[in-house]
Each structure stands twice: as C-alpha cells, then as structure tokens.
Amino acid sequence: MTPSLTPDFSILQLVLHASLPVKFVLALLLGASFMSWWYIFLKMFALKRAIKMTDQFERDFWAGSDLHHLYQKVGKHGAGEMERIFEAGFGEFLKLNRQPGVGNQATLEGAQRAMRAAFQREMDALEAHLPFLATVGSVSPYVGLFGTVWGIMLAFHGLSTVAQATLAQVAPGIAEALVATAMGLFAAIPAVVAYNRYTHDIDRLTTRMESFMEEFSNILQRQAARAA
Amino acid sequence: MNLAFDWHGPEWKSGLLAFAVHLLFFLLLVFGLSWRVEDSAPVEAQIWNSLPTAKPAPALPRRQPRPVEAPQPPPVPRLKPVPETRPAVPVLKQPDIGLQKKRQEELRQQLLQAQQQQARLMAQQAAQEKLALQKQQRQRELKELQALQNLQNNMVSSSLNRDLSAVRQQQAAALANSRLNSLVGKYKQIIADKVRGFVRIPPDIRGNPQAIFQVSVLPTGDVTAVVLQHPSGNPAYDQAVRWAIQAASPLPLPSDPHVASQFQPTMEFSFCPIPQEKMACPSP
Numbered sequence: 001m002t003p004s005l006t007p008d009f010s011i012l013q014l015v016l017h018a019s020l021p022v023k024f025v026l027a028l029l030l031g032a033s034f035m036s037w038w039y040i041f042l043k044m045f046a047l048k049r050a051i052k053m054t055d056q057f058e059r060d061f062w063a064g065s066d067l068h069h070l071y072q073k074v075g076k077h078g079a080g081e082m083e084r085i086f087e088a089g090f091g092e093f094l095k096l097n098r099q100p101g102v103g104n105q106a107t108l109e110g111a112q113r114a115m116r117a118a119f120q121r122e123m124d125a126l127e128a129h130l131p132f133l134a135t136v137g138s139v140s141p142y143v144g145l146f147g148t149v150w151g152i153m154l155a156f157h158g159l160s161t162v163a164q165a166t167l168a169q170v171a172p173g174i175a176e177a178l179v180a181t182a183m184g185l186f187a188a189i190p191a192v193v194a195y196n197r198y199t200h201d202i203d204r205l206t207t208r209m210e211s212f213m214e215e216f217s218n219i220l221q222r223q224a225a226r227a228a
Numbered sequence: 229m230n231l232a233f234d235w236h237g238p239e240w241k242s243g244l245l246a247f248a249v250h251l252l253f254f255l256l257l258v259f260g261l262s263w264r265v266e267d268s269a270p271v272e273a274q275i276w277n278s279l280p281t282a283k284p285a286p287a288l289p290r291r292q293p294r295p296v297e298a299p300q301p302p303p304v305p306r307l308k309p310v311p312e313t314r315p316a317v318p319v320l321k322q323p324d325i326g327l328q329k330k331r332q333e334e335l336r337q338q339l340l341q342a343q344q345q346q347a348r349l350m351a352q353q354a355a356q357e358k359l360a361l362q363k364q365q366r367q368r369e370l371k372e373l374q375a376l377q378n379l380q381n382n383m384v385s386s387s388l389n390r391d392l393s394a395v396r397q398q399q400a401a402a403l404a405n406s407r408l409n410s411l412v413g414k415y416k417q418i419i420a421d422k423v424r425g426f427v428r429i430p431p432d433i434r435g436n437p438q439a440i441f442q443v444s445v446l447p448t449g450d451v452t453a454v455v456l457q458h459p460s461g462n463p464a465y466d467q468a469v470r471w472a473i474q475a476a477s478p479l480p481l482p483s484d485p486h487v488a489s490q491f492q493p494t495m496e497f498s499f500c501p502i503p504q505e506k507m508a509c510p511s512p
Contacts, residue, residue, distance in 0.1 A: 011257045030250070037249050041242030186253060 014176040019154050025147030025180050029140055033187035036136040039129040040194040047201050050126060053080020054208060061086070061212075067219070081122040082209055086216065089115035093220050097227070104224040111220055115213050122209070126202050130195060137192035144184020151177020411487045419479050420499060426472035429501050430464040438500040439466050441473060445492055449478030457496070469499050 015026060057080050061070065067090060074087045092114035096107040155173025159165050329349065336345040437460035444453040454473050459466050473479075482488045 011254075034246055034250060037246035038242050041245045042238055045238040045242065 011179065014172070014179055017172070018176045018179070019151060022147045022151045022177060022180055025143055025150070026183055029143055029147075029180070029183040029187050032136045032140055032143075033183070036133055036187060036191040036194075039132055040190060043129060043133075043194070043198050046126070047198060047205075050081050050205060051201070054082045054205060056080065057082045057086070058208070058212070067223075081126070081205070082212055084122060085115050085118045085209060085213065088118035089213070089216060089220070093224075097224070104221075107224055108217065108221055112213070112217055115216070119209055119213060123202075123206060126205065130198060130202075133191045133195040133198070137188050137195055140184045140187040140191070141181075142184070144181040144187075147180025147184075148177045151180065408487060408490070411482060411484070412490045415480070415482050415487070415491065416497075419476075419497070420503075422480060423469070423472050423476045423497075423499060424503070426475040427499075427501075428468050428472075430462065430468060433462060433465055433501055436500045436502045437461055437465065438498050439469050440496060440498045441470065442494055443473060443479075443497045444494045445479060445481065447481075447488070447492060449481045451477035451479060465501075473497065 015023070018026070060073075071087065071090050071094075074083050079087070089111045093107060093111040096102050096110045102110075152174055155170045155177065158173065159170050162169060333342075333345065333349070336342070438458070439456065439460040440458040442453075442455040442457050443451060444455075445451060451474055454470050456466055456470065479491075481491055
C-alpha cells in the first residue's frame with residue numbers, strides 16, 4: 001500500500017518470512033494437496049478403465065455368446081471388475097458341478113458366495129483412497145485456518161510492541177498468514193469435488209455389478225436345471 | 229487388496245500430473261499476483277525538470293544576435309508581468325547557454341573563420357549584459373511600484389477592517405445571544421414535553437391555568453427540589469404538576485455547558501395543561 005514497502009513483495013518471500021508454525025502448516029497442506037491430487041488422478045484413470053471394461057463385458061455377455069467361451073476369454077487381456085466376478089462365479093459353478101453329490105441349490109449358492117466375495121474385493125479396490133480425499137476435503141480448510149490465525153496472532157503481537165501502529169507493520173504478517181488459508185482451500189476444493197464425483201461413479205458401478213450378479217445367478221440356475 | 233489392479237502404470241502418470249497441477253498453481257501465485265509493484269509516481273518529477281531547459285535554450289541564442297544591431301528595450305518590459313517564470317528559467321538557462329556557445333563555436337570554426345565569430349560572440353555577451361542590467365532596473369522599478377500599491381492598499385483596508393471588525397463583533401454577539409435564547413427555549417420545550425407525559429391533570433380544570441415552579445436541578449438533570457412560585461389557583465393541579473416534575477427526573481438538559489448554565493442550579497419552570505403553541509398561557 002505504501003511505496004516504502006519492497007516492490008518485490010512476492011509470494012515466495014511471504015512464505016519464506018512466515019513463522020515456523022505457519023511454515024509447518026503450509027508444508028503439511030502442500031503434502032496433503034499433492035497426495036490428494038495424486039489419488040485424484042489415480043482414481044480417475046482407474047474408474048475410467050473400470051467403466052470402460054464393464055461396458056465392454058456387458059456388451060459381450062448379453063451378445064449371447066457361449067458362457068464357456070466367455071470364461072475362456074477372461075483374463076487374456078487385462079480383466080475388468082465385472083469380468084472377474086463372472087470368472088469367480090462361473091469357475092466355482094463348474095467346479096461344484098463336476099463334484100458328485102452336490103445338489104443344484106448347493107452349487108448355485110456356492111457360485112453366489114464366490115461372486116459376492118469377488119465383488120467385495122473389487123469394491124474395496126475401487127474405493128481405496130477415497131477416505132483420504134474426504135479427509136483432506138474436510139480438514140485442510142481448518143488446518144489452513146489454524147495457520148492463518150496463528151500468523152495473525154503473531155502479527156498483532158508484534159504490533160503491540162511498537163509505539164505507533166501502522167498498517168504497513170501488520171499487512172505483511174496478515175498476508176503471509178492468509179497464504180495458509182489459500183493453501184488449505186486449494187487442497188480442499190479439488191478433493192471434495194473429486195470425492196463426490198468418484199463416490200457417485202462407484203455407486204453406479206456397484207448397482208450395475210449387483211444387478212449383473214442377480215441376473216447371472218438366474219442364468220446359472222437355468223443351466224443347472226437343464227443339466228439335471 | 230490391490231492385487232486385482234495394475235497400479236504400476238497409472239501411479240507414475242498421476243504422480244506427474246499432480247506435480248504439474250501444483251507447479252501451475254505456484255506459477256499462478258508467483259506471476260499472477262503482482263503485489264504492490266506499481267508506484268512509479270516520483271519518476272515523473274525528473275521528466276518535468278528536463279523538459280523546460282531543453283525548449284527555451286535553443287530559442288534564446290537565435291533571438292539574441294538581432295538586438296546587437298538594433299537594441300529594442302520596449303518589448304522586454306512588456307514580457308515582465310510574468311514574475312513566476314523569471315526565477316526558474318535563468319538559473320537553468322546558464323549552463324545550457326554555455327554549452328551551446330561552445331557547440332556554435334566549434335561549428336563555425338569548421339565552417340567559417342573563427343575570429344569573426346568570436347567578435348560577434350563578444351558583442352552578444354555585451355548585449356546580454358546590457359539587457360540583463362535593463363531588466364534588473366525595470367524589475368526594481370516594478371517592485372517599488374508594487375510596494376507603493378501594497379502600502380496604499382494596506383492603509384485603505386486596515387481602516388476599513390477596523391470598522392468592519394467592530395460591526396462583526398456586534399453581529400456575532402447578537403447572533404450568539406439569539407442562538408442561546410433559541411436553544412434555551414428549545415430545551416424548555418423539551419423539558420415541558422417530558423413533564424407533560426407524567427402529569428395527571430385533574431378533570432375540573434377550566435381554561436389554561438399556568439403554574440410556575442422553582443426547580444433545583446443537579447448537573448445530571450436530577451430534580452432535588454420543587455418550589456411553587458406562582459400557584460395557578462387550583463391546588464390539585466399544582467400538586468399534580470409538582471409530582472410530574474419529580475417523576476420526570478432526570479430532566480433532559482443541554483449538553484453544551486454554556487446553555488446548561490441557564491438551567492442550573494435552579495430554573496423557572498412554567499407549565500400549563502394545553503401546550504403554548506396551541507393556546508397562550510395566561511400569566512397568573
């Protein structure tokens with residue numbers, strides 16, 4: 001504001017002149033922001049791939065091709081989530097079918113259990129790191145606020161020792177303190193947006209997989225009845 | 229847990245992308261926010277200094293050779309009534325004239341014979357000195373004239389001022405008095421309005437009887453004593469007004485101590501049931 005201040009009053013100088021707690025908060029937030037962006041991109045690629053593979057497998061499955069043929073094809077190229085559920089369910093079904101003395105109902109239940117297990121494993125992998133995004137989204141504004149409050153406290157404490165208080169004496173301290181809030185918001189906003197977006201995507205995938213499991217159970221039941 | 233996923237490829241990719249995002253953010257912060265960079269106002273003052281010396285300097289030496297042949301004093305005094313530029317220009321001119329003279333000498337030595345030019349320059353200097361002397365004389369005369377005029381003006385104005393100040397003092401005193409009176413009247417009205425809110429006027433009142441009290445007031449406005457000075461003729465009414473004055477304590481007093489001194493320590497308080505602007509109070 002006043003010309004007496006150094007003209008190169010840049011953000012780097014602000015950060016370098018900040019007090020130790022503010023620096024610590026800034027470093028913490030930078031780390032959190034980096035990790036959250038990392039997970040954001042990681043999840044973005046994983047979910048894109050999952051949705052693409054699920055689309056492809058559903059198309060193949062409902063195209064009316066032979067189940068045995070599909071089972072052979074699985075895993076030739078990188079398998080999708082739904083493919084692996086199908087693989088687990090159909091593999092268990094075939095294994096139980098081959099064993100003598102296992103009834104139709106027992107075979108079907110075994111296949112369903114195998115599919116449920118595979119489904120839960122896939123879901124766990126898809127939902128990995130999402131809680132981190134949620135935590136960063138909700139906590140980092142408070143951490144940034146803490147840094148800001150601390151910085152402003154120091155700025156006003158320094159002001160109390162001088163006889164004549166001017167804006168130029170507190171302004172740099174407050175500016176450097178506000179960098180912490182900016183950093184917290186920078187970390188939080190993308191994390192919250194990504195968390196909401198990915199949660200929604202995973203919910204949709206879950207619904208699709210659950211309905212596939214039900215439908216596939218019906219198909220297996222029909223096959224078992226025909227074989228018997 | 230992650231055995232179902234091939235994290236190896238995307239991990240590096242997303243790490244690089246995250247790094248790129250942060251790099252962008254910091255570039256935005258460092259270069260996007262130019263904090264308090266402007267403030268180049270003082271530089272303009274230097275430009276102002278250099279401009280006036282550059283322009284008049286080349287104009288002067290060209291004009292001055294002419295007065296050598298035919299010195300014309302009359303046009304110079306006509307230029308004089310601009311006294312503000314006078315002190316600034318000669319001080320700045322002198323070094324530049326010297327420089328230009330040097331340049332002119334060099335040029336003319338190369339082009340023409342040097343001696344003629346030197347002679348001319350001498351003549352120029354002499355003419356300049358003459359001009360300067362004339363200017364000084366004129367300025368002195370002008371200053372004397374101005375001083376005389378100022379003296380005359382001062383004499384006239386001081387005599388006028390004396391008369392005026394007396395009149396003004398009287399006017400100010402009258403104004404202050406009238407202001408004081410109007411303020412006192414205003415506050416009397418305010419006090420009466422406050423008391424009016426507390427009065428329970430007996431029903432058997434006829435006309436607009438006026439009761440006058442001597443009210444003792446503290447500087448805070450608190451009423452310490454109420455003494456009936458002129459009874460209205462109706463003791464019940466007098467008593468009602470007395471109670472109302474006591475109930476209205478503290479009375480609203482003006483904050484200006486000069487005005488408030490009119491109400492302290494005792495004030496005369498007259499009250500009539502109907503406000504005075506609607507109906508005149510008959511004096512008891």
